[in-house]
Amino acid sequence: MHEMSLMGDVLNIIQDDAESKGMKKLQKVELIVGEVSNVLPDALVMAFEIFKEQNPHFIDSSATLEIHNEAARAECVLCGHVYQPDHRIAQCPICLLPSGKITSGETFQVLSYEGR
Secondary structure (H helix, E strand, O other): OHHHHHHHHHHHHHHHHHHHOOOOOEEEEEEEEEOOOOOOHHHHHHHHHHHHHHOOOOEEEEEEEEEEEEOOEEEEOOOOOEEOOOOOOOOOOOOOOOOEEEEEOOOEEEEEEEEO
């Protein structure tokens, strides 16, 4: 499960930034996770809970993780049709060729974090 590693990296980056700003306790993290980013939101939540238990000195026991899902969109480079793909490589529903260029849905990023 690579979400454990991803969450660990996210929390390390947040902690470094938060400490440079004088923040001692993390209370909320907001992430954007795209539908075709190969990241499972439920696994991120589980990883966050594990890290919360392991790092009580930085992550408040009532800290929350909020995940904003980014819908996947693709545009066919041949016919120009915009559609919602179910995978990174998806067949255009109009011309039936795997010629879609993903225009959204691959994002994995920290939107914000809060603390005290």
